[in-house]
Amino acid sequence: MAKLKLDISMSLDGYVAGPEPTLEDPLGAGGEQLHEWAFALKAFREPHGLEGGDEGPDSELMEEAIRSTGATIMGRKMFSGGSGPWEDDPNADGWWGNDPPFKHAVFVLTHHPRETVVKEGGTTFTFVTDGIESALEKAREAAGDLDVAIGGGAEAAQQYLDAGLLDEVQIHLVPVLLGGGVRLFGKTGGGRPKLESTRVVEGGGVTHLGYRVVK
Amino acid sequence: MAKLKLDISMSLDGYVAGPEPTLEDPLGAGGEQLHEWAFALKAFREPHGLEGGDEGPDSELMEEAIRSTGATIMGRKMFSGGSGPWEDDPNADGWWGNDPPFKHAVFVLTHHPRETVVKEGGTTFTFVTDGIESALEKAREAAGDLDVAIGGGAEAAQQYLDAGLLDEVQIHLVPVLLGGGVRLFGKTGGGRPKLESTRVVEGGGVTHLGYRVVK
Numbered sequence: 001m002a003k004l005k006l007d008i009s010m011s012l013d014g015y016v017a018g019p020e021p022t023l024e025d026p027l028g029a030g031g032e033q034l035h036e037w038a039f040a041l042k043a044f045r046e047p048h049g050l051e052g053g054d055e056g057p058d059s060e061l062m063e064e065a066i067r068s069t070g071a072t073i074m075g076r077k078m079f080s081g082g083s084g085p086w087e088d089d090p091n092a093d094g095w096w097g098n099d100p101p102f103k104h105a106v107f108v109l110t111h112h113p114r115e116t117v118v119k120e121g122g123t124t125f126t127f128v129t130d131g132i133e134s135a136l137e138k139a140r141e142a143a144g145d146l147d148v149a150i151g152g153g154a155e156a157a158q159q160y161l162d163a164g165l166l167d168e169v170q171i172h173l174v175p176v177l178l179g180g181g182v183r184l185f186g187k188t189g190g191g192r193p194k195l196e197s198t199r200v201v202e203g204g205g206v207t208h209l210g211y212r213v214v215k
Numbered sequence: 216m217a218k219l220k221l222d223i224s225m226s227l228d229g230y231v232a233g234p235e236p237t238l239e240d241p242l243g244a245g246g247e248q249l250h251e252w253a254f255a256l257k258a259f260r261e262p263h264g265l266e267g268g269d270e271g272p273d274s275e276l277m278e279e280a281i282r283s284t285g286a287t288i289m290g291r292k293m294f295s296g297g298s299g300p301w302e303d304d305p306n307a308d309g310w311w312g313n314d315p316p317f318k319h320a321v322f323v324l325t326h327h328p329r330e331t332v333v334k335e336g337g338t339t340f341t342f343v344t345d346g347i348e349s350a351l352e353k354a355r356e357a358a359g360d361l362d363v364a365i366g367g368g369a370e371a372a373q374q375y376l377d378a379g380l381l382d383e384v385q386i387h388l389v390p391v392l393l394g395g396g397v398r399l400f401g402k403t404g405g406g407r408p409k410l411e412s413t414r415v416v417e418g419g420g421v422t423h424l425g426y427r428v429v430k
Contacts, residue, residue, distance in 0.1 A: 012386070012400065012410065012426075013229060013398075013399075013400030014228060014229035014398075014400070171227070173388075173424070175410040175411065175412050175426055176409075176410070177400055177407040177408065177410070178407075179400075179407050183228075183229075184228075185227065185228030185229070185392055185394075192392040192393075192394050193392070194391075195227065195390040195391070195392070196390065197390050197417075197420070197422065199417075200415060200417040200422050202412075202414075202415040205412070207412065207415050207422075207424060209388070209422060211227075211390055
């Protein structure tokens with residue numbers, strides 16, 4: 001069965017987004033620092049239609065993640081930054097224009113039903129209103145022999161983590177201190193998965209920490 | 216001038232001690248998991264008068280830290296687990312008996328004055344009541360050409376971090392989720408140092424992340 005994996009950038013003080021996110025600054029104050037390591041990479045730039053970029057261990061690691069992913073699940077906030085009914089969402093078409101970088105089926109967790117959106121290049125956005133397990137089932141079916149990735153944001157990641165549904169977690173640890181925002185591991189008393197380190201890759205300005213969730 | 220360095224074990228969710236510490240369980244619930252990697256090492260066991268232990272990268276790293284340290288600063292809680300006047304502290308002699316593992320001058324941050332205690336093997340405990348900068352000055356003098364280490368606990372570490380006095384931070388990241396307790400990086404709005412990754416060492420059940428504080 002397709003593995004469910006989470007790849008997420010985290011600050012050294014445990015935040016996956018900065019404080020006070022807005023539509024203009026969806027990652028919150030200082031949050032863009034978490035992703036700078038990725039923006040510079042060839043493996044990131046290419047699917048986003050940008051030229052050039054750094055190669056090397058970070059880029060290889062990202063290529064590997066992209067290559068092994070056959071479907072993505074994301075939260076509504078990650079998709080558009082909005083909430084509530086779609087007709088009131090100023091960014092209802094998502095962040096990625098007509099040719100999004102995914103090139104596979106994306107399942108968006110939402111409380112508001114909506115028809116599937118078919119984009120160019122193989123990306124589809126299917127809106128799932130009956131919960132995280134249903135989204136996972138649909139994503140596994142779409143992924144075939146490949147893995148399912150949690151595309152973010154923090155809340156969607158936490159929900160799958162807390163429900164014990166993740167198989168692998170890869171944390172891209174960035175040596176910045178945000179001092180506030182959204183923590184990946186924020187909850188007390190919830191089910192806390194047992195993790196086993198599988199590998200550590202030292203990158204440029206980021207350390208990639210791979211974990212397997214022990215079931 | 217002697218460098219001020221912090222070596223501290225942290226859970227993946229950012230805690231350096233578990234919730235509800237007691238005198239019997241000073242590291243809080245689950246907190247001992249943060250230090251298991253160290254307890255098994257030859258470099259830890261030897262100065263504690265214990266035989267055997269694992270050698271290898273983790274032990275070498277700890278040996279290196281011990282060898283380069285000429286003085287230690289610690290908080291009162293780290294020293295005895297208590298607070299308030301010394302005569303009311305049931306553990307006023309500290310945790311380590313007559314021959315503590317430090318073998319050098321230790322400066323204990325406290326609000327309650329007390330004469331210096333001289334132990335066997337070169338360890339002295341000097342009680343500093345006039346603040347963290349004064350303790351650092353005394354420790355630097357005692358360390359000579361070697362470094363000064365913050366021996367814990369979390370509060371002392373945070374105070375030096377927030378005051379911008381640390382030169383190096385080494386985090387021993389342990390893949391457990393404590394779900395509560397004392398965070399190393401807990402404060403919002405305070406001065407947040409800029410860190411630069413200096414090295415990553417993958418150990419057994421722990422990843423050692425070295426950072427330099429950019430001044």
